Amino acid sequence: MNLNKHVIEEFLSFQKNEITESIVYNKLAAIEKDSNNRKVLQQIALEEKQHYDVLRQFTERDVTPDKRRISKFYWLARMFGITFAIKLMETGEISSYKGYAQYPDIPELVRLAHDEETHENKLISLINEERLEYMDSVVLGLNDALVEFTGALAGFTLALSDSKLIALTGSITV
Numbered sequence: 364m365n366l367n368k369h370v371i372e373e374f375l376s377f378q379k380n381e382i383t384e385s386i387v388y389n390k391l392a393a394i395e396k397d398s399n400n401r402k403v404l405q406q407i408a409l410e411e412k413q414h415y416d417v418l419r420q421f422t423e424r425d426v427t428p429d430k431r432r433i434s435k436f437y438w439l440a441r442m443f444g445i446t447f448a449i450k451l452m453e454t455g456e457i458s459s460y461k462g463y464a465q466y467p468d469i470p471e472l473v474r475l476a477h478d479e480e481t482h483e484n485k486l487i488s489l490i491n492e493e494r495l496e497y498m499d500s501v502v503l504g505l506n507d508a509l510v511e512f513t514g515a516l517a518g519f520t521l522a523l524s525d526s527k528l529i530a531l532t533g534s535i536t537v
């Protein structure tokens with residue numbers, strides 16, 4: 364198929380997303396404790412790699428994964444749990460589904476769009492909603508506490524000139 368330069372560029376960026384997400388899902392699978400969830404993540408990782416290969420048939424080029432995004436989501440998963448990282452991935456990224464849906468006359472991309480929809484549903488059912496809500500409020504709570512404390516400390520620093528007194532007042536706030 365003859366694709367114009369703009370379309371090729373877009374397919375290359377799809378490829379980058381697919382290979383990046385494939386690696387992220389594999390890494391998440393490696394730290395997932397529940398064996399069913401681990402299988403789901405491994406299966407999605409495999410399919411994302413296959414999507415990469417489908418796109419590669421059009422572009423005839425390889426693309427490197429986004430290493431920063433990989434370490435970001437891996438780190439988030441280690442810190443706050445896998446479901447938290449998945450939720451952020453889902454909300455923060457422009458959906459692959461929408462990207463592929465722009466090409467209804469290329470059957471391969473229609474299939475990719477369908478797969479992405481299936482992935483999304485699998486991930487949603489994998490996420491334990493209760494735990495997520497809990498995690499969200501923990502993160503928000505931590506943020507609030509930190510802002511309050513640093514704000515208080517800054518206030519005391521301005522009001523007081525004795526450093527021993529600032530340290531003492533700070534420790535009372537904690």
Ligand SMILES: [Fe+2]
Binds near residue numbers: 381410411459479
């Ligand atoms: Fe994909």
